[in-house]
Amino acid sequence: MESGYLLRDVVNKVNGFHFGSTEEIHTLGHLYESMLKEMRDAAGDSGEFYTPRAVVRFMVAATDPQLGETVLDPACGTGGFLVEAYAHLEKQVKTVQDRRTLQTRSIFGGEAKPLPYMLAQMNLLLHGLETPNLARGNSLDVKLGEIGDKERVDLVLTNPPFGGEEERGILGNFPEDKRTAETALLFLQLIMRKLRRPRPDGTGAGRAAVVVPNGTLFGDGVCATIKEELLTQFNLHTIVRLPNGVFAPYTSIPTNLLFFDRSGPTKAVWFYEQPLPEGRKQYTKTQPMTFEELGECLTWWEKRKENEHAWKVKAEELLATGCNLDRKNPRGNIGFEGLKPEQLAEDILQKDSRFAEIMREIPTLRHQEPVVPEWPIIKLGQVLTHRKESILIDDFATYKRCRVQLHAQGIVLRDRVAGTEIKTKKQQVCKAGEFLVAEIDAKLGGYGIVPPDLEGAIVSSHYFLFGIDETKMDRRFLGYFIRTSAFYEQVAAQGSTNYAAIRPRQVLDYVMPLPGLEEQRRAIERLDLLVEADLIHREVKLELEALTRQMLNRAFLRRSD
Numbered sequence: 001m002e003s004g005y006l007l008r009d010v011v012n013k014v015n016g017f018h019f020g021s022t023e024e025i026h027t028l029g030h031l032y033e034s035m036l037k038e039m040r041d042a043a044g045d046s047g048e049f050y051t052p053r054a055v056v057r058f059m060v061a062a063t064d065p066q067l068g069e070t071v072l073d074p075a076c077g078t079g080g081f082l083v084e085a086y087a088h089l090e091k092q093v094k095t096v097q098d099r100r101t102l103q104t105r106s107i108f109g110g111e112a113k114p115l116p117y118m119l120a121q122m123n124l125l126l127h128g129l130e131t132p133n134l135a136r137g138n139s140l141d142v143k144l145g146e147i148g149d150k151e152r153v154d155l156v157l158t159n160p161p162f163g164g165e166e167e168r169g170i171l172g173n174f175p176e177d178k179r180t181a182e183t184a185l186l187f188l189q190l191i192m193r194k195l196r197r198p199r200p201d202g203t204g205a206g207r208a209a210v211v212v213p214n215g216t217l218f219g220d221g222v223c224a225t226i227k228e229e230l231l232t233q234f235n236l237h238t239i240v241r242l243p244n245g246v247f248a249p250y251t252s253i254p255t256n257l258l259f260f261d262r263s264g265p266t267k268a269v270w271f272y273e274q275p276l277p278e279g280r281k282q283y284t285k286t287q288p289m290t291f292e293e294l295g296e297c298l299t300w301w302e303k304r305k306e307n308e309h310a311w312k313v314k315a316e317e318l319l320a321t322g323c324n325l326d327r328k329n330p331r332g333n334i335g336f337e338g339l340k341p342e343q344l345a346e347d348i349l350q351k352d353s354r355f356a357e358i359m360r361e362i363p364t365l366r367h368q369e370p371v372v373p374e375w376p377i378i379k380l381g382q383v384l385t386h387r388k389e390s391i392l393i394d395d396f397a398t399y400k401r402c403r404v405q406l407h408a409q410g411i412v413l414r415d416r417v418a419g420t421e422i423k424t425k426k427q428q429v430c431k432a433g434e435f436l437v438a439e440i441d442a443k444l445g446g447y448g449i450v451p452p453d454l455e456g457a458i459v460s461s462h463y464f465l466f467g468i469d470e471t472k473m474d475r476r477f478l479g480y481f482i483r484t485s486a487f488y489e490q491v492a493a494q495g496s497t498n499y500a501a502i503r504p505r506q507v508l509d510y511v512m513p514l515p516g517l518e519e520q521r522r523a524i525e526r527l528d529l530l531v532e533a534d535l536i537h538r539e540v541k542l543e544l545e546a547l548t549r550q551m552l553n554r555a556f557l558r559r560s561d
Contacts, residue, residue, distance in 0.1 A: 434450045
């Protein structure tokens, strides 16, 4: 009954209607859940990605909001952070006055889009906040210099939109040297400005927990200028590096959690690399991250020590490298030269055992393989769509540019440059998983699948981008096929000696064998085994070379290590 009355209140407060029957109340509840699901399934088109519940709970637990403090999410979406913060504060309520404080002076938010705004109102009402204090509109639509002490808060919890762009009018609200079209960087500046100044005794400094993409960590130009302010005027005490797939299916962009406060300049930054569960390569929509998996990080949070997942970097070192915060775990990949001979020998034996296991499977796999001619032959145009969208380069933004390696060796990062350095102002933006083809170098194997870490990278009009219909073809299956001589020969046969370039229509006319998705994935599993065997063979070769050098040193240089 309580939930029914609460839903009736939602209708009264949000829509102004008065439903009386239980059936109508339940219908509204189902409608709310359906709208929320549709929004989340469609997320990502404008740079907004809904934060997994486990990450929200972790960020709230780590920042530990206290009753009497003000909590803000300036890009609240459907209100996930605010609901979790409300639940955290509600446990601290002891008196009527505490309840009044919680209800009227604790939770604040802002949301630009009308549907998420309405759903956030409903979400908070359903969880017990009687009068949600949410502002309808773009939180960036205020001059940064006009935000005073009265507008500051104790805690900001947010996952601001990233990858989107703001209008020119919004940029005028920010200092000239920190104007950028990248929405995440504008929100980061807003958050910094919104944090409460510390009291004369040094207590009460505002703090924040913010989700940012990997690009924010290594970005230069305007991004570096903002990070310099973050390091010199704020205490950026912790960066939690999340593993792949945490935000699946909305985005494959790697993400991080920034924790900082206004207590003073940064002395050192703690990095914590959240590991994947054993046996997992990444999180997915059907196998998401759980809050329990973040428990080890919360335990470490209170008593910090360097370990296999955590390390510390001094602020002056970060400032000296152009504020590059993209620091790798120093214990995550120890070079072969750093291992003792006994460790090298043991690792070689383990790898050799796995290599032999794969080789023993090959005869069995051969008997399972279908006869390829029985697979239907299709044109790539049946599964690929040429995408011709482009953007105008913003001189105030920083961009990643990617490069196609020859001989089908894949797509890699070319460089990161400011918009002012890009002469051709019309560029294309890559999406992870797309098929990218170089107009001129295709005949030399200049093509590949865009990897997740190059989501959002730009290429000129001399490249062609093709979306893949994954209801018909697994992108990994195409990734293997384009490495075959059957594909290369089709590309090499196009054009002439005088004009080597190819056109998109020619790519769509190429043919390939295409079984059903289930058979594609079986083929991928077989090919993955061979790739794994090849990697093992290469690593063992390097380890044997390192072991030989160490043993020679022991024999002739009398080294004791």
